[in-house]
Amino acid sequence: QVQLQESGPGLVKPSETLSLTCTVSAYSISSAYYWGWIRQPPGKGLQWIGNIYHSGSTYYNPSLKSRVTISADTSKNQFSLMLSSVTAADTAVYYCARVVRETVVRGLISYYYYMDVWGKGTTVTVSS
């Protein structure tokens, strides 16, 4: 059964870069799925950050795109998140997830991405 585990520093200073890694077990990230990051500020709702395919194709939340980089290391079966120029507003629980891509044809072709397996999450606090 596929499992995902987030890891990285729990405390990051303002203006620095947040860096997290998701290690996937019991499933190769080079197979059919996409892989993604989602975050949840304390006491608030969920925010999609972005997705990556093992080939390197990435899709980012437009509101975070200028600060986000998601990459994959197939040799380690891991994918990573980097978020630059962090502020207190980036304090959150960060989740990694396996992402399903469904192709729907209704005249036009549409792609749907949704998370079907999640890691347990890791808390990142931005503070000096």
Added chain:
Amino acid sequence: SYELTQPPSVSVSPGQTARITCSGDALPKKYSYWYQQKSGQAPVLVIYEDNKRPSGIPERFSGSSSGTMATLTISGAQVEDEGDYFCYSTDSSGNNWVFGGGTKLTVL
């Protein structure tokens, strides 16, 4: 930016039917998804593509979508169904994926 709107809270007695709504302008043309999140845990997918139930999700969970509103229905809600529920979908471009603000379900 695109938004999905949910009621902050819904409360039912055990055995009653709970309905949680999610409104968004793109929902007439885009699928909706629903996640359940219990306190201190990661979200769990309970409905995908408007009305499909993943393996392992009880039959009392169902979904529907009509016009600009998607609805998650829990028929015969149980105490263990308490938690936060988030809808999830995309804008008309398909490039921006968003969650609703979440609905806290209380069963007591």
